[in-house]
Amino acid sequence: MQSKEPLVSIIIPCYNQAQFLEETLNSVLAQSYKNWECLIVNDGSTDNSLEICNIFKSKDHRFLLFDIENKGRSNARNIGLDQAKGDWIQFLDSDDVLHKDKILNSLALQKKKSGMIITDFLRFRKTINKPRRAFCDLSKVDFNYENILLQWELKFSIPIHCGLFKKSILNSIRFNTDLNANEDWCFWLEFYKNEFSTEYVNQKLVFYRMNPNGTVVNFDHMEENTKLAKLHIFNNLEDQYKSMFFNRVIKELSKTKHDFKFYKDNIFYRKVFYKIKRLLS
Structure with missing residues (x-):
């Protein structure tokens, strides 16, 4: 060639x-x-x-x-x-x-x-x-x-x-x-x-x-790193996308009470909630 x-x-x-x-x-x-x-x-x-x-x-x-x-x-x-x-x-x-x-x-x-x-x-x-x-x-x-x-x-x-x-x-x-x-x-x-x-x-x-x-195929590994990835993604989003991504996460979490409790009690995700609250206020 x-x-x-x-x-x-x-x-x-x-x-x-x-x-x-x-x-x-x-x-x-x-x-x-x-x-x-x-x-x-x-x-x-x-x-x-x-x-x-x-x-x-x-x-x-x-x-x-x-x-x-x-x-x-x-x-x-x-x-x-x-x-x-x-x-x-x-x-x-x-x-x-x-x-x-x-x-x-x-x-x-x-x-x-x-x-x-x-x-x-x-x-x-x-x-x-x-x-x-x-x-x-x-x-x-x-x-x-x-x-x-x-x-x-x-x-x-x-x-x-x-x-x-x-x-x-x-x-x-x-x-x-x-x-x-x-x-x-x-x-x-x-x-x-x-x-x-x-x-x-x-x-x-x-x-x-x-x-x-x-x-x-290592599900525990994937679950933990997926949470970390979502945090990374959220923290780097422009404001116009943050509420949309937040709604996606909430819909996924609502399917399992265990996961929802993890996110609710996790200090990093609480920071995400507070950021969204400020954005929407």
Whole structure:
């Protein structure tokens, strides 16, 4: 391909995913679009992930390896962003898989004002040859800041590797390293504070692994970090959105008395209540 075609930086954070990593990296190697670099950030893995990374690095010069001390997925992604030289950013977790035409078909829809190109996805457990339906239908989603704020995980959520992000918009945006879950939600919100057009590719070009050892299945971990994420989001909202987001939280809490009691008795959430009261007074 000619050099005028945009460079795509594929960022893969990796922590102890050796059993899946080769399949993930092979899906990068198989991309029909060839002008890419792949930044693998080995986040202090204690299995043989580093060995696999080095094999792919020696196989193709487009694979770049960064071996760092374990500080979490968000920090690893941020290091990838700091080092990326591409015009577009493709995130990919080390247990997920890209369709071979993911990047090619995404860039085919880019326009002058495009800042985001989103493709649809499928889920799978052991093999992408036996996929399962996604947990939401992205073809019915209006991709904008307000919807991501108020409907995230209620009507839809977007796996991070569905997106192809314009690098210039990401210059001042990074993942929140204080969160261990729902950091993607915060990242999407920060991105959609900017003005750009979103293109949607109505093709299932991403495979999301239902990993029984993944973070998203540790429910206690997710619950606690979801509360922290909501606090972070609320504290960073413009006033016009605070009451709307507050109403969303109240509706969710009203479903379970236990959760409502936690929020009511928690000093941080009491501060949220007081802020809302002042806003509405």
